[in-house]
Amino acid sequence: MSLRIQRLVERMGAAVDCVALVPGPNMVYLTELHFHLSERPVIAFFPVSGQPALLVPTLEAVKTEHAPQPIDWRLFDYSDESGPDAACARACAALGLSGKRLAVERLTMRVLELEMVQRDAPGVQVAPAEALLAELRVTKDADELAQMCQAVAIAEAALTRTLGTIRPGMTEQEVAAELTMNLLRGGSGALPFESIVQSGPNSASPHATPSSRRLAPGDLLLIDYGATVGGYASDITRTFALGGLAPELVEVHEIVQAANAAGRAAAGPGVPCQEVDRAARRVIEEAGYGKYFIHRTGHGLGLETHEPPYIVEGNAQRLEVGMTFTVEPGIYLPGRGGVRVEDDVVITADGCESLTTFERRLQTIG
Numbered sequence: 001m002s003l004r005i006q007r008l009v010e011r012m013g014a015a016v017d018c019v020a021l022v023p024g025p026n027m028v029y030l031t032e033l034h035f036h037l038s039e040r041p042v043i044a045f046f047p048v049s050g051q052p053a054l055l056v057p058t059l060e061a062v063k064t065e066h067a068p069q070p071i072d073w074r075l076f077d078y079s080d081e082s083g084p085d086a087a088c089a090r091a092c093a094a095l096g097l098s099g100k101r102l103a104v105e106r107l108t109m110r111v112l113e114l115e116m117v118q119r120d121a122p123g124v125q126v127a128p129a130e131a132l133l134a135e136l137r138v139t140k141d142a143d144e145l146a147q148m149c150q151a152v153a154i155a156e157a158a159l160t161r162t163l164g165t166i167r168p169g170m171t172e173q174e175v176a177a178e179l180t181m182n183l184l185r186g187g188s189g190a191l192p193f194e195s196i197v198q199s200g201p202n203s204a205s206p207h208a209t210p211s212s213r214r215l216a217p218g219d220l221l222l223i224d225y226g227a228t229v230g231g232y233a234s235d236i237t238r239t240f241a242l243g244g245l246a247p248e249l250v251e252v253h254e255i256v257q258a259a260n261a262a263g264r265a266a267a268g269p270g271v272p273c274q275e276v277d278r279a280a281r282r283v284i285e286e287a288g289y290g291k292y293f294i295h296r297t298g299h300g301l302g303l304e305t306h307e308p309p310y311i312v313e314g315n316a317q318r319l320e321v322g323m324t325f326t327v328e329p330g331i332y333l334p335g336r337g338g339v340r341v342e343d344d345v346v347i348t349a350d351g352c353e354s355l356t357t358f359e360r361r362l363q364t365i366g
Contacts, residue, residue, distance in 0.1 A: 002069045004030050004136060005046060011132050012048045017100035019046045019129050020117065024108045025303035026133050028231055032069045035060060041084050041113050047095055055084065055091050089120040097121035103129035134308045139322030144232060144302065145346060148324060149355055151188070151234035152344060155227040156358045158182035159238070167366050168217055168242060172197045172210040179225055188227035192235065192305045195225035203239070203338040206295060206330060215366065217243035220337035226305065233305050235326055236356055237342030241364045252289065252331050253339045253362045259283040259329035260341040260360065263297055263311075267327070267345060267352035273315040280329040281313075289331045298326040301344055323347045324355075 008019065008030065021027045021044045023035035035042045035056075042060070045053040053074040054064065061077045074094060078087040092098070098121045104114065106128055118124055140148070162179045176197040183191060197210040203222040215221065224237040239253060263280030277297040284293045298311035301324050309317050311325055328342030343356040 002030065002071060005052065005071070007136055008046055008132065009048055011135055012046075012103075015101070016103040016127055016129075016132075017048055018095060018097060019103045019132065020044070020109070020113075021046070021105065021129075022109055022113050024105070025231070025307075026105060026108070026129075026137075029133075029137055029303055031071060032067050033063055035063075037110070040080075041088075041116065043088070043091075043113050043117070045091065045095055045097075050095075053091050053095055055088055057084075084116065088116045092117060092120035095121075097124050099123040099125070101125045101127055103127045103132060105129050105133070137302060138300065138308050139320055140302060140324050140346070141322070145322075145324070145355075147230040147232040148234060148302070148344070148346075150229040151227045151232055152236070152355045152357075154183065154186045154188050154229065155225065155234045155236055156356065158186045158188070158227065159223065159225070159236070159358065161186075163240070163363075163365050166215070166221070166242075168215050170215050171212050172199055172202070172215070173212060175215070175221075175223075176210040179223070183225070183227050186227070188229070189231065190228060192226045192228050192233035196223070196237075197225075198222045198338070199242070200337055201335050204332040204334050204336060206332060206338065206340065215242055217366075218245060219243075220245065220249060220339060221365070222338060222340060224340065224342065231303050233301060233303070234344055234356070235301055235305050235342065236344065236358065237328055237330075237340045238358060238360070239339045239341065239362070241362055242366045243364065245362075246336075249333075249337060249339070250362065252333070253341075255284060255287045255289060256329055256331055256339045256341050257360050257362075259293075260327055260343060263327040263329060264343065264345060264352055264354060267319060267347060269319060269321055269347055269349065269351075271319050273309050273311050273317050273319065274313050276311045276319075276327065277313050277315075280327065284329060284331060292331045292333055293329060294332060295330065298328055298342075300325045319347045321347050321349055 266279035296312035330340035
């Protein structure tokens with residue numbers, strides 16, 4: 001059994017009898033096995049005692065033989081002709097899941113897999129697995145941090161190359177395509193999310209998708225994007241000026257940059273997550289733009305681009321050495337434009353270190 005699985009089992013204790021995972025970041029974290037969520041169900045079972053079990057299509061069972069982290073699985077494979085039902089019934093019986101407490105990921109477990117298990121394990125009691133899994137992943141080890149640093153380096157180099165190509169008249173979609181090519185050519189794995197490229201009034205919508213709008217002089221240009229290495233992500237936002245900006249927009253960028261700095265300065269071991277949010281938000285509120293900061297200050301980062309810890313008011317969780325997250329305050333002025341400055345940081349014994357180094361001051365391009 002891998003060390004990570006052992007740690008999971010230790011945390012399960014008497015709370016649950018088994019954890020069941022479908023393909024996704026947590027399965028990768030525990031097993032280093034990559035599967036697609038498809039019409040062929042895959043379920044990994046981690047009982048509090050005994051061998052882990054894997055329900056898997058026969059055509060993908062070979063992955064267990066060549067995995068970087070060997071695990072002594074009880075395999076329950078099925079062919080396309082037979083389908084998964086009989087194999088799932090055998091797995092549930094072998095694990096003795098009837099009437100037991102089964103923890104699942106509420107954001108990932110599909111109705112398909114859950115109904116199969118409930119059918120084949122009468123009386124099974126379903127519980128949330130998020131807290132158990134978050135405890136394992138919320139602090140990063142040296143190898144994980146190294147991969148995140150590589151993902152940051154690839155992303156920052158790609159942005160530098162892309163900025164040299166941006167000109168008024170290009171569409172947001174064209175800029176996003178150029179950035180994507182530079183990320184992949186630079187060595188990124190699958191992109192952690194579709195790059196956000198927003199110009200002019202569109203930049204006032206924090207999560208808009210790239211459109212056919214053409215960049216024009218006087219626009220703000222907001223770029224939110226990332227890369228992955230070994231599945232670990234970077235997530236960076238910078239906002240640029242296309243030619244001269246209205247004075248208020250220049251001031252807004254200065255305020256957001258100061259809020260970003262205040263958030264990073266407030267972070268450190270033992271600091272409640274909400275205090276980082278408060279520090280960044282205070283700068284924006286005191287400048288009179290509080291109602292235009294419409295999201296939390298940050299989110300955890302790792303195998304997922306949004307994971308614990310969440311840097312938001314009401315979260316009293318205390319930061320620990322090895323926690324990685326974003327600091328990304330923003331101001332969004334409807335009809336005019338928005339500014340966000342986002343860094344990826346890690347908590348160290350001495351405080352908070354930024355993994356991102358790309359220039360935060362307002363740059364004029366094009």
